[in-house]
């Protein structure tokens with residue numbers, strides 16, 4: 001049952017180039033803000049991560065001081081640096097295309113041409129309007145066009161796009177479109193079901209509502225295929 005691993009770096013060099021080009025173009029320096037792309041400035045990656053941490057720290061400290069907090073307190077002293085590090089190196093690490101996980105494809109040797117669904121992928125991200133978390137489950141599916149991908153890569157792709165300030169609609173579309181590029185097929189579906197802390201813990205304080213967003217490409221726009229996908233993600237929920 002050993003599959004031949006086709007690393008995008010070696011035999012499929014051209015595809016790799018094309019892929020990174022597409023993805024960098026989608027998110028990178030030249031891009032124009034649109035609803036699908038994360039709005040980034042042209043100088044987004046001029047600073048190193050460490051320079052960003054050093055630059056954010058005093059700003060966060062200022063916010064805390066303006067709120068009236070005493071930064072001499074042992075418990076609060078380290079917070080500005082901790083927050084700065086967390087923003088740059090964890091929560092928003094996916095802003096930088098350099099942190100895109102490598103995507104290993106395999107030959108579809110078994111000729112499995114049915115839908116593959118990876119469901120209940122946990123994700124945590126942050127609302128770009130309030131900088132508080134929203135989180136939930138992502139369900140990702142594709143129909144192979146000749147290549148298959150390691151299942152954990154689907155989780156990693158969801159995680160990568162989650163590590164940005166996000167809106168759920170954009171997050172859903174970014175995962176869908178990236179997967180279409182990676183898998184070289186339009187036949188991709190993504191559904192995300194999330195709780196937004198900016199809705200449940202503040203504002204209208206509704207903690208029972210969930211937000212569901214979806215992306216259906218290629219064959220998944222066909223009602224029958226779409227229903228099959230929806231049926232799969234319902235099982236044992």
Ligand SMILES: [Zn+2]
Pocket residue numbers: 127128129130131132196198199
């Ligand atoms: Zn919000």
